[in-house]
Amino acid sequence: MENPFRPSFGAVPIALAGRSFALDAFEHALEDHPGSEQRSTLISGARGTGKTVLLTEMEMIAQDQGWEVLRLHTAAASLGEELRELVLERLREVDPDAEGTRLTGAGIASIGSVRTETVDRYSGGPSTATALARLAELAGASGGGLLLSVDEVQSVDLDQLAGVTQLYQDLVRTGRPVAFIGAGIRSGIEALLAQGKTTFLRRAHRVELGAVDVGTAAEAIRLTIAGTDRSIGPEAAVVAGEISCGYPYLIQYVGAQAWENSQGAAEIALEDVRRTRDSAIRQMHMNVHGPALRGIAAGKLAYLEAMLEDEGPSSTAEIGRRLGRDHGYQSVYRRRLIEDDLIQPAGRGYVEFSLPYLRESLLLRRQEHPAPDAAPDVTVRRTRSGARQSAPSAAARTATSRTDRKKAR
Known part of the structure; x- marks a missing residue:
């Protein structure tokens, strides 16, 4: 049977762990609460915490309620132009007035000689603002609305993002049924919000994602397997939750590896689960921590390595002593590492x-x-083997000696 777990970044799992509070609030906001702050939501968190998955689930909730969803991409050359193309394309599909007729000619003698042609009202079309208002109006007439979504929002060009959010705010001010969801890395979003053109995003409802508790992780793993012809015992499920540390990406990875380790057995055993830990560590190293540590500043890396001497939380005073630096120096790197989601306060x-x-x-x-x-050794010396290989033979030494004696005479 196909493995039911989906350990790929952005892939929507069968069982979503610990995100019901955000989904329920968003669904409630769309139903009939145009003034709800959840209609403008900003999702943030470290890589692998399920930002894209949550955004996708919110899009599906909106679609189920009859909302039009326009998904914008940060890789687009122009976010504004992509938005315009998406809204005009959708209007051609849903607007009953998208096509009309135009009189092209008529004869005087007979009415039967009237000639017309079909016209695309959106060819060349209205402004983006007008088109958005029309699409929101059509969606609202059927009980829905218009949702704009942007993943990896921290990567968007600031001026382009400001242009799109200005269009969105105009729709809000005119009472159109609209909503907005953005998602991205927490440190990147914080940097984005510090810019002068992101006032709208600062007012958005924030959803910060992190790990879930072990019990919730275990239940997500159990529930995913329950939909198949296999099973997992309570102890094995709890151990799987512990190995995942409640980290959404690892919940899927540990579940997938335990499934494979069971080799088709009717029940996934405790040993199948325990064998996933080493591969989970390697997977996190390759896909999450490795990229984050690549090119990291020397001061940050030194701070992290100073923490390795402790089994649990590290004293900031002790870290300063190990680094041989004063409190002010280590405080700077402490703050930066917290912003990077690599460390967190522990009391x-x-x-x-x-x-x-x-x-x-x-x-x-x-x-x-x-x-x-x-202090690397930069001297160069010939090896003993090299010296022997380059030394003249005995016959050559004898010949050289005779020549020297002749010259001496």
């Missing part, structure tokens, strides 16, 4: 790694990239 004066298996990934990285010697 007054303490920090800890914020993502699962980051400690193990740093240790793997140390093995892959050993630190260079403090």
Whole structure:
């Protein structure tokens, strides 16, 4: 039977763990609450926490309620032009007045000589603002509305994003049934909101995603398997939840690996689950931590490696001592690493790694990239083997000796 787990970034899982609060609030906002702040939602979190999945689920909720969904892409050359093309294309499909007729000629003698042609009213078309208002009006007439969504919103050109959000705000002010969802990396969104052209996004409802508790993770794994002809015992499900650390991407990965380890057995055993841990660490290292640590500033890396000496949370004072730096220096890197979602506060004066298996990934990285010697030896010398290979033979030495004696005479 096909593996029911979907350990791919952005793939919607069969069972979504711990996101009901956000989905229920969004669904309620769309039903009949045009003034609800949830109609403008900004989703943020670290990679693998399910931002794209939640955005996709919200889009599906909107579609089920009869809303038109226009999904914008950050890779587009122009976000505004993409929006215009999408809305005009959709209007041609749903607007009963999208096509009309135009008189092209008529004879005087007979009415039968009247000639007409079909005209696309949106060829060349109205402005983007007018087209958006028309599409929102048509969607609202059938009890729905117009939803704009942007994934990886932190990657959008600021001026282009400002142009789209201005169009959206105009629709809001004129009472059109509209909604907006943006999703992106938390640190990138914070940097985006610090810009001067993102006032609208600052007022949006924030949904910050992180790990779920072990029990919720275990239930998501159990529920996914329950829809198949196999099963998983309570203890095995809990251990799977523990190995996943409640991290949405790992919930799917651990579940998928346990499924494969069971080799078609009717029940996924505890040992099948336990064998997933090492591969889960490697997977996080390759797909999550490796890219995040690639090119990381030396000061940040030194701070993270100073934390490796502790089994649990690290004292910031002790980190400063290990680095040989004062409190002000280590505080700067502490703040930056928190903004990068690599560490998090763990009580007054303490920090800890914020993502699962980051400690193990740093240790793997140390093995892959050993630190260079403090004072590298830059001298060059011939090896003993090389000296022997280049030394003249005994016969050559004898001949050379005779020649030298002749010259001496």
